[in-house]
Amino acid sequence: MELMTGTPMVEGNASGSALVTREPLSFWGGLDPASGEIIDRRHELSGQKVTGQVLVLPYSRGSTTASTVLLETIRVGTAPAAIVASCVDPMLALGAVVASELYDRVVPVIALNEMDFQRLRTGDRVTIRSDGTVERVAAEN
DSSP states (O other): OEEEEOEEEEOOOEEEEEEEOSSOEESTTTEETTTTEEOOTTSTTTTOBOTTSEEEESOEESSTHHHHHHHHHHHHTOSOSEEEESSOOHHHHHHHHHHHHHHOOOOOEEEOOHHHHHHOOTTOEEEEOTTSEEEEEOOOO
16 A cells, blocks of 8 residues: 655545546536546547546646536436546536536546656556545555
8 A cells, every 4th residue: 555645736635546547537518427438539548448547647638528427427327436637627627516516426637746647557546535645555456
């Protein structure tokens, strides 16, 4: 087990299997909110579902539409359990904050420094704590 300390953009507790990309993702046109599937056919995670997983990505591409799409995934129940980014991403945080207020559903959003971000791998078990602690248990190979 490995502990890392991140900056909580949206505080909350969550855990799940990590789904990791090193490419930014455009939520608008890149993520189907009805299914939680990444539908951008040029993205390395194309065809993967974010639902219930800890989505690890450097940052979102696009503008405020990322917030809208994340908000919709939270509303319909297809959202990731949490999001870990390599930098503070206000657009991701905004969607999660609005969902918390409107639907009383929290999807934590955490920013990690680049070194810690690079340690996360798809399949790792990741637990997010409201203080920004990220616990990583490496996936069995």
